[in-house]
Amino acid sequence: MTTASPRKGLLIKADPxxxxxRDEVKQALAQLSCRPKLVGILATTSAPSKSYAExxxxxxxxxxxxxxxxxTGAAASPELGEGDGVEEAIIEANEDESIHGIMVYxxxxxxxxxxxxxxxxxxFKDVEGLHFKFHYNLYHNIRFIEPKSLLGSVATPIAPTELExxxxxxxxxxxxxxxxxLAIVKSLEFTGVYNRILPYGDRAYGKTITVxxxxxxxxxxxxxLLANDGARVMSVDIDSIQEYTKRPRVASNPSSSESMTAQRYHPRHIVHPSNLTLHxxxxxxxxxxxxxxxxxxxIKTEWLKDGCICVNVASDKNFEKDVRDKASIYIPAVGKVTIFMLLRNLLRLQQYQQV
Amino acid sequence: MTTASPRKGLLIKADPxxxxxRDEVKQALAQLSCRPKLVGILATTSAPSKSYAExxxxxxxxxxxxxxxxxTGAAASPELGEGDGVEEAIIEANEDESIHGIMVYxxxxxxxxxxxxxxxxxxFKDVEGLHFKFHYNLYHNIRFIEPKSLLGSVATPIAPTELExxxxxxxxxxxxxxxxxLAIVKSLEFTGVYNRILPYGDRAYGKTITVxxxxxxxxxxxxxLLANDGARVMSVDIDSIQEYTKRPRVASNPSSSESMTAQRYHPRHIVHPSNLTLHxxxxxxxxxxxxxxxxxxxIKTEWLKDGCICVNVASDKNFEKDVRDKASIYIPAVGKVTIFMLLRNLLRLQQYQQV
Structure with missing residues (x-):
């Protein structure tokens, strides 16, 4: 504790x-003639799912x-199994034209x-953005789509977006x-990680981010997402560490031809294995x-870079209690932002359905 | 061992x-003017994947x-990571008109x-049948499709097939x-589990099958698949046992309204939690x-019904050595059948691509 800053980093909760x-969504809603209708599908007795539904x-x-x-299922009747009827409930909601968005717990x-x-x-009703088509677009940095393409084959090649x-x-x-x-990205925008002076689509350039x-x-x-927005991302899981970047990698070895000759970054991120440790x-x-x-x-506070920004997304606390001794900003949870991303998606999808 | 049959059950290997x-595929191939081309994509150094590719x-x-x-990846060069470039290799093969089928190890x-x-x-090139659209059709007992539907939205409702x-x-x-x-179903057809006197789409009626x-x-x-073909299927995993059936369930409780009133079976299987134990x-x-x-x-041999048919699909042996003391037929592996299912799919997909 001898190296701790005299002043602690900011604690930023999700509300601000x-x-x-909330304002953006309220304003958009006020301009609509038809109230968007969201259906939540609860098929289990899981307490967190139930309270998230509430x-x-x-x-x-x-x-x-x-x-x-x-x-449906165990959520509807103790005689039914967990998840019983959930697929049928989804299909019914897909077909019901009065429903604009579907979320499944x-x-x-x-x-x-x-x-x-x-x-x-x-x-067209996937407010959570979990459908393969949206993941494919995200991984390929395809930001703009024709609404009709949501009907078409996902295997159709589309060029990544060159952003202006x-x-x-x-x-x-x-x-x-x-x-x-998306809620995490918006939280990083709020805390200034995204630099709005930089061009759109490259506003995280210069930042190194561990996920x-x-x-x-x-x-x-x-x-x-972060790498497509210009960041150098270290992606860590139990087995391996990978680097996501759309720029030529920072070469530890100056003979690396890629970093010497590449003039321009890739239109979307590419992934390399990393030799770095988590530390x-x-x-x-x-x-x-x-x-x-x-x-x-x-995560050991002593391993953090002084002044870094830390975001906890797990339902458990992944950072130590003294994280703000090192971090300049600590966001302990983003769930309250996530719900607004879902409602924003609902507003958009309602529009796309009209095309 | 005192209850063991004096004569052991048949051991049926995959070759017959x-x-x-093999004959069917050879004959179909002989009638084609254009040889189908399959690309295998190997992105790891895994020994089983490598030998399956060979x-x-x-x-x-x-x-x-x-x-x-x-x-690609570690399979192509020791400097690359496991799986590097595999998505790009798939997309390239999707776009290459000279390629009719793709399998990924x-x-x-x-x-x-x-x-x-x-x-x-x-x-259109998914010889393994792992795409969501094929799984959706299978779960919904949709056996016949318009080739164009492979381009369309998967969310379009299609009626299950009423089979004649x-x-x-x-x-x-x-x-x-x-x-x-599919290879397992074909193995069951071979061993007489499917009764060809019954109408197509209901040939496993009367059979109880534990998976x-x-x-x-x-x-x-x-x-x-088995339940859609008429069988009563007990689906077992670590957490639960479920019953898959398209018929009214065998009621342990005669007041069960479903089994008393339903006259006809569902067009596709439905799933119920089961109270039975594995035993x-x-x-x-x-x-x-x-x-x-x-x-x-x-699986304990003593728990098996005398004269049952046992099929091992795992790479490990899930049955005891004395399984044939109880089983009338034992199939220890189906891998050699699976490859022909893949080649049959390739022949079909090549046709579908021409539509």
């Missing part, structure tokens, strides 16, 4: 970050969205079968981004984001 | 089962298919990211079925199929 999106309802009602909670069956269910949700502007070109709309990674977790729901899409990644990271679902996993 | 498909090559060359092995990154990659393979004939109606083709579950494993790659699609499932099962990836997992 969420506030700007939280969704409360937020929707407060803001003026229609919300219907559809229970996962986990239900486990990662594999849940992933199957995520593909059953129509991409934040606004979609005529005839296109923004692709939907998965809620949790601990490489799941398909949070860590990997987040690493890709070494943390030592050079301006931002550390952790989403490890374990109550015992803790 | 594969033989009929096995694919050998089978293709022997039968007269063109086979190209594309190596999994596992690469682990279940979640591998599932993402399975969606990147164009369904094995032949697709005009303008439709058969949906692709994942190779391993141990409920992964999205083998166990769950297999349980659905009880095995005691009533005519067929036991096991795919548990563990060298220590063993």
């Amino acid at each position: 970050i969420a506030a700007q999106f 939280f969704t309802r409360k937020q929707c009602e407060e803001l003026g969205f229609d919300f219907v909670l559809k229970t 996962f986990p239900i069956f486990g990662a594999q079968q849940d992933h199957y269910l995520q593909q059953v949700v129509s991409p 502007t934040e606004e979609p070109p005529a005839g296109t709309v923004k692709s939907i981004i998965p809620c949790t990674p 601990i977790n490489r799941s398909e729901v949070v860590g990997r899409p987040l690493a890709a 070494e990644c943390l030592a050079i990271s301006d931002v550390v984001i952790s989403a490890v679902p374990s109550p015992t996993y803790k | 089962i594969a033989a009929q498909f 096995f694919t090559r050998k089978q293709c060359e022997e039968l007269g298919f063109d086979f190209v092995l594309k190596t 999994f596992p690469i990154f682990g279940a979640q990211q591998d599932h993402y990659l399975q969606q990147v393979v164009s369904p 004939t094995e032949e697709p109606p005009a303008g439709t083709v058969k949906s692709i079925i994942p190779c391993t579950p 141990i494993n409920r992964s999205e790659v083998v166990g769950r699609p297999l349980a659905a 009880e499932c095995l005691a009533i099962s005519d067929v036991v199929i096991s795919a548990v990836p563990s060298p220590t997992y063993k």
Whole structure:
């Protein structure tokens, strides 16, 4: 504790970050003639899912969205199994024209079968952005799409977006981004990690960011998003550390031809295995984001770079209590931002459905 | 051992089962003007993947298919990481019109990211049948599709097939079925589990089948296939036992309204939680199929129903050495059948591509 700063870093809770999106969503809603309707599908007796469903309802009602909670399986009747009827409920909501958005309270069956269910949700109603098409666009840095492409084959080659502007070109709309990674990006924008003086699509240039977790729901899409926005991202999981970047890599070896000759960065991130240890990644990271679902996993404060920004995304606390002795900013949770990303997606999808 | 039959059950290896498909594939190939070309994508240094790639090559060359092995990542160069470049290799093969089928040697990154990659393979070239669209059709008992639907939205509702004939109606083709579950079904047909006197689509009626494993790659699609074909399937995994059936359930409780009033079976299977134990499932099962990836997992021979048929799908042996003391037929492996299912799918997809 002898090296601790005399002054602690800022603690930023999600509320002030969420506030700007609450206003944005409220204003957009006020201009609509038809209230968007969200259906939540609850198929298990899981307490966190149940309380998240109640939280969704409360937020929707407060803001003026229609919300219907559809229970099925064990959530509807003790005689039914966990998850019973959930696929049928999704298909019914896909086909119901009065419904504009669908959210399913996962986990239900486990990662594999849940992933199957995520593909059953129509991409036109997928407020969580979990459909393969949206992941594909994200990984390929395809930011603007024709709404019709949500009907088309995902295997159609589309060029990554060369960005000049934040606004979609005529005839296109923004692709939907998965809620949790997007909430993290918005939190980083709020804390100044994204530099708005830089051109859109490259505003994280110059930042080194460690992301601990490489799941398909949070860590990997987040690493890709940040790298597509210009950051150098160290993606850490149990087995390996990878570097996500769209620029030529910083060469430890000057004979590396790539870094010497490449003049321009790739239109989307590429991934390299890294030789760095977690300790070494943390030592050079301006931002550390952790989403490890374990109550015992803790990032050592002493390993952090002085003045870095730390974001905890796990339901457990992945940072030590004294994290603000090193971090300039610490965000302990982003869930309250995530719900607004979901409602923003709902507003967009309602528009896309009209095309 | 006092209750063991004096005569052991039959040991049936995959070769005689594969033989009929070898002939079928050879004949179909002889009638084509253009040799189908399969590309195998190997992105890891995994020894089983490497030897499976060599096995694919050998089978293709022997039968007269063109086979190209594309190596990438650690399989191509020790300087590259496991899986590097695999998505790009898939996209290139999707776009290459000279290639009719793509197979990717999994596992690469682990279940979640591998599932993402399975969606990147164009369904028109997905010889393994791992694309979501094929799984969706399988789970919904949609056997015949318009080839164009492979381009369309997966969320479009399609009615399950009411079967009168094995032949697709005009303008439709058969949906692709994942190779391993299909190889198991074909092995059951070979051993007489499917009764060809019964109408197509209901030939497993009257059979009770236990399937141990409920992964999205083998166990769950297999349980659905068998139940859609009329069987009563007990689907067993670590956490739970479920019953897959398209008929009203056998009621233990005569007040169960469903079994008393339903006159006709569902067009596709439905799933119920089961109260039976594994022991009880095995005691009533005519067929036991096991795919548990563990060298220590063993099904107790004494629990098997006398005269049942046992199929081992795992790379480890899930049955005890004395399994044939109880089983009338034991199939220790189906891998040699699976490769022919893959080549049959290749021949079909080549046709679908021409539509």
